[in-house]
Amino acid sequence: MEIQTKQNDTCVTLTLSGRFDASVAGSIKETISELIDRDNIHYVIDLSDVSYMDSGGLGSLVASLRRVREREGDIKLSAPNCNVRKVFELTRTHRIFEFYDNSTLAAQSFQSA
């Protein structure tokens, strides 16, 4: 699992690739936690290259969202593949995230907000 971080004026984009499971959930939480400490509160997580996500990966996103929202920020998700999207739907967590076609659109939504 790789995590690439890109920062612009409005948000931080984290691009994940590979399997997003319990073994890497901790590093996502840690990465976002460090970024929050540096006053970054808006995030786009690009899931387009995530081939698989389990409850551990999902749990880390929910935990991070909780932390970010405490600071009145948000995490927006982009381009999950069919299997990853189904995990959000099955667990009903699609209700708490906003999904966009790609990371550019998700980042733009922070500008228009």
Place this chain on the structure above:
Amino acid sequence: MKALIVIREKDSGWLRDFFPAIHPAITPICNKPLLEYHMDFALLSGCTAVRIVMDEGGNSIEEYFQQGERWGVAISYGISNPDDSIDTLIEKNGAFCADTPLLIMDGFFFVHYDKAGDLRAPSFPADSGLLSSCSSGSVLFAANADCLHNISDSSLEADFALSSLTSLDDIFGISMQILQAEQDHYVLPGYGVEQNVLLGQNVTIEKNTKIIPPVIIGDNVRLHGNTVIGPDVVIGSDVIVDNGTRIERSVIHTDSYVGRDLFVNNRIVHGKRIISPADGEILDISDGYLCSSMDMYSGSLFRRTVNSVSALLIFVVQLLPYFLLGGLRKLQGSWQVEEQSVLLGNRGESLTIPILFNRGDTIADKLFAVLALEKFPLLHLVIKGKMQLVGNRPLSETPAHQKLLADFPDYLPGVFTYAEGEEMEEGGLDEEIIERYHAANRSFRHDCGILLKILFSNGFTRKTAQ
């Protein structure tokens, strides 16, 4: 041109009260899912790609439509939030909607069209706007995404009409309308054997059965002798109608058995459920000889057997320690048991089970917890087939939990639970995520893994206080 089909739970969720196992958007109308009429309409209008956007999980929709190969169109899926406006949806689906004329179908309605008519929508910006609407939705056309802002009525004369779907009577009425007068307007499943009679594949019609048109019958249907079917009857697939039964002006859904010598008139039969469309009155038949779901004859015998045998094994292993340690705990005064009514599924069935609390701190209490002996009084329920060995945390029978289960079709209460497997604290969103995730991914191998984890890995870390 592309089509954006928006399905909102607030418009369609009422239908789940009647047919909880079917996504409202694929409710059959004359044996064809409602959404497939939308799809056909989009294709006839010249769309080459369709995106279905839903605010509630639509696994059954994706299973049915897949990537659109059957229709020769690219179908993709999107997630929305219940309050998303059309502008927000366009923004979220920006890559799909960019640089193309759009046909937007937003809401829960039936679209009346004639496949022989000319439905090709022009693509001039001046034609953009509201093409047609009803109380439960609308169809919009936009030459490009920007044309959707400040939308007004289109100057085009639409060659189609919408019917609101706000009650079961609306759905039943449209089925009857198509059956009686509009069969030629749509592509319907089956082949015509005579005027106004459509039959599916593998339909067995026994001697002395009378069919009075108009009638539509699905695949794998068996009509036993001396039955009278019609007029105005739609029968889904995998249905048996037993001897001497008469069905008139009714809809029999897929996977239903209709018993012998019955008279069904002005009703929708859905498994063991008989519904009056006029007033929505539901009658759940408990006698399987009268009316039932075909599912009850095809349950997973293997799964039930494995469940029962595994529970029996654990029962035998736990028997002696349970009575020894249980007796000791009773003497020490740390024995506490309560009865609780728990939900078995999303149809309101419940069961009273004993809950053993383990709040003491003696060696007996700790051993009791490590050996998971608090599960022992529940094992006979698994052997009897009333609970799963590994499943969801049993939810107590409260209105809040009943509401939760309305959109949790995979829920099956277990003696050992998924949340325990993940060492998750009871209550809250995290536990719900785990429970839903594992329930959706349930399999023999998966459940074995969870059980072993609970018994061996978690056993020694299990706390005595619960």
